[in-house]
Amino acid sequence: MSLLPFSRRTALRAFAGIGGALALGATAACNGDEPAPGDSTAAAGRSPAPDDRRFGAEWESHTRTYMSWPALASVWEDDLPYVREDIARIARAVGEFEAVVMMARPDQVKAAQRACGSQVEVIPLAVDDLWARDTVPVFVEDDGNVVGVDFNFNGWGNKQEHTNDGRVGRKLLAKYGIPREQAPLVAEGGSFETDGEGTLLITESSIVNDNRNRGKTRDEIEDELLETLGLQKVVWLAGVRGQDITDAHVDSLVRFTAPGVVLLDQAFPGSPPDSWSRSADQARSVLSKATDARGRRFEIVDLPQPDLDRITGEGDDFVSTYANFYIANGAVFMPQFGDRKADARAKGILQDHFPKREIVPVKIDTIASGGGGIHCSTHDQPGKPAA
Numbered sequence: 001m002s003l004l005p006f007s008r009r010t011a012l013r014a015f016a017g018i019g020g021a022l023a024l025g026a027t028a029a030c031n032g033d034e035p036a037p038g039d040s041t042a043a044a045g046r047s048p049a050p051d052d053r054r055f056g057a058e059w060e061s062h063t064r065t066y067m068s069w070p071a072l073a074s075v076w077e078d079d080l081p082y083v084r085e086d087i088a089r090i091a092r093a094v095g096e097f098e099a100v101v102m103m104a105r106p107d108q109v110k111a112a113q114r115a116c117g118s119q120v121e122v123i124p125l126a127v128d129d130l131w132a133r134d135t136v137p138v139f140v141e142d143d144g145n146v147v148g149v150d151f152n153f154n155g156w157g158n159k160q161e162h163t164n165d166g167r168v169g170r171k172l173l174a175k176y177g178i179p180r181e182q183a184p185l186v187a188e189g190g191s192f193e194t195d196g197e198g199t200l201l202i203t204e205s206s207i208v209n210d211n212r213n214r215g216k217t218r219d220e221i222e223d224e225l226l227e228t229l230g231l232q233k234v235v236w237l238a239g240v241r242g243q244d245i246t247d248a249h250v251d252s253l254v255r256f257t258a259p260g261v262v263l264l265d266q267a268f269p270g271s272p273p274d275s276w277s278r279s280a281d282q283a284r285s286v287l288s289k290a291t292d293a294r295g296r297r298f299e300i301v302d303l304p305q306p307d308l309d310r311i312t313g314e315g316d317d318f319v320s321t322y323a324n325f326y327i328a329n330g331a332v333f334m335p336q337f338g339d340r341k342a343d344a345r346a347k348g349i350l351q352d353h354f355p356k357r358e359i360v361p362v363k364i365d366t367i368a369s370g371g372g373g374i375h376c377s378t379h380d381q382p383g384k385p386a387a
Helices: 073-095 106-116 163-177 220-227 275-289 339-355 365-369
Strands: 039-041 063-066 102-106 122-123 137-142 146-150 180-182 197-203 231-238 253-260 261-266 299-304 326-328 331-335 358-362 378-382
Touching: 063 073, 063 163, 063 326, 073 102, 073 106, 073 122, 073 331, 073 358, 073 365, 102 106, 106 122, 137 220, 137 378, 146 163, 163 180, 197 220, 220 231, 231 275, 253 339, 261 275, 261 339, 275 299, 299 339, 326 378, 331 339, 339 358
Parallel strands: 063 102, 102 122, 146 180, 197 231, 261 299, 331 358
Antiparallel strands: 039 231, 063 378, 137 146, 253 261, 326 331
16 A cells, blocks of 8 residues: 555554654754753742642543544545544443544544444544544643643644644534633643643653744743643653654653553563664663652553564554553553453553553554554543533
């Protein structure tokens, strides 16, 4: 199949086979004389956000999950029907545990509803592709109320044109009567990972980047993140530029399972070293020396990838990380890649960290072949579960 250069379809092979994919080379990811990636706090004269604003953790209660029905034949070509099957499969699985809202172009609503079933609410709202994690606003609590922060989605640094997806934030928040705040930055939801207690993990490459925030220094961006998201501390990871469409989002790399505890994506055991496995070592080095907003050291747990010779999916772009899981009310959704031993190992690790939730494997081979995962295709709205 012929694929568009740098499309989401071709984006994450380098990112996925990485084993952690947190950044090669701190120096390359820094601007000028800025400090190398690592532990960062609100320095003198740089105040953390007020106490009445908070960016909650994904394991907290959700009102609903938002998803998007993929519409771009120009990206998915012959695989469009199959990626829609994957999206419907995720929606039905999540819908067993919480409300799911699927956004679809008006002329595709009926087809999406048939595929997703009656337990999923399909609404007419023009979208381009399935990456709801990045296009839906980031939700924060402000003085007890939910606010949607619109991070001005621009197609991952103008690598793709997503005219409709760039408008999702405004339209979706208006439909549900949620106050909208326009962020002073360009970013995507997949670039943020929080413990709900004021700590943010983020890669420099995905936000301290001229394709999103030209002319802004890391310190300036950190100040705006602290204020906008209600944070007390940012732990900076270097990331990697230009080798995947997201410039190395953190949500396929390292994830919180509880305050102070993270799962770190790792290459399949025994894989030959490469630039990506070395970047995983760099990530471990940063995290092992860092502390969170409460002063805790991080407990780092490896989350190994499957054997690429045993998975059921295929393609040079296949994203084989288990780290792109999604936490919903009562459940955690993880990819099922077809390497039975590795799938079982990942499920066991997730069950250890989420003992009160059901771990639900979902087959997503076409989504993974297109450079993404379950977390990339879902976006949680915090709050009391919808009736």
